[in-house]
Amino acid sequence: MVRHPHPPLSRLWTYLTTPLPPPPGYLRRGPLRAGAFRSGGRSTALTARLGVLLGAAFAVCFVTGLLSHLIQHPPGWFWWPSRPARLYQVTQGLHVATGLACVPLLGAKLWAVYPLLFTWPPARSVTHAAERAGIGALVAAALFQLVSGVLNVSRWYAPMPFLFTAAHYWIGWLAIGALLLHLAVKLPITRAALRRAPDRRPAEGAGPLGAVPAGPARTDAAPSGPSATDPATAGPPSVRAAPSGPSSEPPEPPAEPLAASAYRRELLVGAGAAAGLITLFTVGQTVRPLAGLAVLTPRRPGTGPQGLPVNRTAADAGVLASIADPGYRLVLDGPVGVRHLDLAALTALTPHTVRLPIACVEGWSVTAEWTGVRLADLVALAGADPRRSRVVVESLEEHGGYRASTVTSPHTHDPDTLLALRLNGQILDPDHGYPVRLIAPNRPGVLQTKWVGRLTVREES
Numbered sequence: 158m159v160r161h162p163h164p165p166l167s168r169l170w171t172y173l174t175t176p177l178p179p180p181p182g183y184l185r186r187g188p189l190r191a192g193a194f195r196s197g198g199r200s201t202a203l204t205a206r207l208g209v210l211l212g213a214a215f216a217v218c219f220v221t222g223l224l225s226h227l228i229q230h231p232p233g234w235f236w237w238p239s240r241p242a243r244l245y246q247v248t249q250g251l252h253v254a255t256g257l258a259c260v261p262l263l264g265a266k267l268w269a270v271y272p273l274l275f276t277w278p279p280a281r282s283v284t285h286a287a288e289r290a291g292i293g294a295l296v297a298a299a300l301f302q303l304v305s306g307v308l309n310v311s312r313w314y315a316p317m318p319f320l321f322t323a324a325h326y327w328i329g330w331l332a333i334g335a336l337l338l339h340l341a342v343k344l345p346i347t348r349a350a351l352r353r354a355p356d357r358r359p360a361e362g363a364g365p366l367g368a369v370p371a372g373p374a375r376t377d378a379a380p381s382g383p384s385a386t387d388p389a390t391a392g393p394p395s396v397r398a399a400p401s402g403p404s405s406e407p408p409e410p411p412a413e414p415l416a417a418s419a420y421r422r423e424l425l426v427g428a429g430a431a432a433g434l435i436t437l438f439t440v441g442q443t444v445r446p447l448a449g450l451a452v453l454t455p456r457r458p459g460t461g462p463q464g465l466p467v468n469r470t471a472a473d474a475g476v477l478a479s480i481a482d483p484g485y486r487l488v489l490d491g492p493v494g495v496r497h498l499d500l501a502a503l504t505a506l507t508p509h510t511v512r513l514p515i516a517c518v519e520g521w522s523v524t525a526e527w528t529g530v531r532l533a534d535l536v537a538l539a540g541a542d543p544r545r546s547r548v549v550v551e552s553l554e555e556h557g558g559y560r561a562s563t564v565t566s567p568h569t570h571d572p573d574t575l576l577a578l579r580l581n582g583q584i585l586d587p588d589h590g591y592p593v594r595l596i597a598p599n600r601p602g603v604l605q606t607k608w609v610g611r612l613t614v615r616e617e618s
């Protein structure tokens with residue numbers, strides 16, 4: 158690392174990295190005592206490999222999740238295409254699949270590093286304490302994301318007395334921030350560990366919670382108090398990590414018994430296999446040929462009325478009476494005034510049939526054949542230009558987070574955006590949005606509003 162030329166800054170740095178007085182030795186009991194974790198199961202290489210797998214899955218999960226959030230809450234600069242029609246189905250399928258695969262990977266990773274929780278002394282310096290607090294935030298945020306995500310996919314909201322979407326979004330930022338910090342600190346250690354081919358080295362101090370160089374000189378037997386003054390441990394993490402890099406390879410430690418390294422390989426293979434099996438038994442919720450294997454998901458293709466799963470039924474939404482009312486009229490509010498279209502008027506408009514998926518944020522998706530009226534035709538009927546219009550689609554449902562959605566360009570004028578009256582050739586089932594529901598290409602399921610009662614069309618300047 159570069160020396161700070163600025164005296165006050167370098168003084169601050171010196172202060173932050175000055176060894177703290179060690180805690181009284183009698184506190185070093187139980188899991189904190191020297192040699193409490195001597196099992197050969199853990200190693201830097203194992204931790205590093207798990208970290209790479211986990212990091213890759215987490216990165217895909219974060220990017221696809223952020224995308225899903227932006228589509229549902231678009232800021233002014235954001236633009237989302239209507240083609241390819243199945244793009245969101247793929248990105249959200251990846252979001253849920255990578256999130257689920259993280260469950261066993263994170264479990265194995267935490268198992269591999271938890272002894273470092275009992276590092277002694279608990280804080281060698283202010284920077285060391287800050288780094289450990291960062292790890293704490295990372296673990297807490299990652300666990301929160303996985304648990305809340307799984308609960309949401311299972312539609313089990315009782316253990317979540319908060320708004321799932323908002324919490325999952327903001328904790329996602331916390332997790333990625335803590336992860337980037339963690340990567341920056343650990344990169345030299347991870348690189349060195351991955352280059353040393355067979356994993357033979359004990360992990361104490363080398364994994365994410367320790368930040369002690371992975372050299373063989375440091376073991377549990379190192380004296381607790383005076384080690385704080387050890388120049389090798391007193392600098393910032395990156396400075397300390399550098400000597401363990403590939404350029405100054407420390408002498409080879411004696412080879413471990415074969416059983417220990419075979420055991421670690423088994424753990425890595427086991428975590429990988431568990432991630433693979435979870436994927437295999439859930440991905441059928443969105444990959445049609447594997448639908449028969451989707452035994453771990455609450456909703457899969459082929460279930461539900463007309464062969465499509467349902468999240469919110471007409472009864473749950475409280476619309477049974479209003480959709481059965483023979484006086485039903487679709488209210489079309491636009492520049493030329495307000496029109497009321499009954500079912501006969503809607504059926505009299507030119508019908509179109511499209512094949513489009515419902516792609517729920519929860520990871521399931523089903524493709525079906527929808528027949529109905531083009532939204533662009535209704536916008537034109539309201540006296541607006543579909544290429545420059547914004548349409549608020551409102552449901553007969555009076556309460557509920559998904560009772561309305563907004564359609565903007567290019568979805569407003571995409572020829573496949575329909576107000577559907579039929580599903581797979583039949584009149585819509587009440588649970589799928591009878592009398593009319595929105596269906597548009599490349600949109601999350603939550604924005605495919607059911608039981609539509611009103612369209613408000615406004616031209617954008």
Ligand SMILES: Nc1nc2c(c(=O)[nH]1)N[C@H]1C(S)=C(S)[C@@H](COP(=O)(O)O)O[C@H]1N2
Nearest residue numbers: 466467469517552559589602603605606607
């Ligand atoms: N009015 C209304 N429309 C809605 C919803 C809702 O709760 N209320 N749920 C949405 C969600 S989350 C999904 S995934 C799709 C599911 O459509 P389906 O029930 O016809 O499969 O409908 C969407 N349309």
Ligand SMILES: [Mo]
Nearest residue numbers: 517518602603
């Ligand atoms: Mo959904």
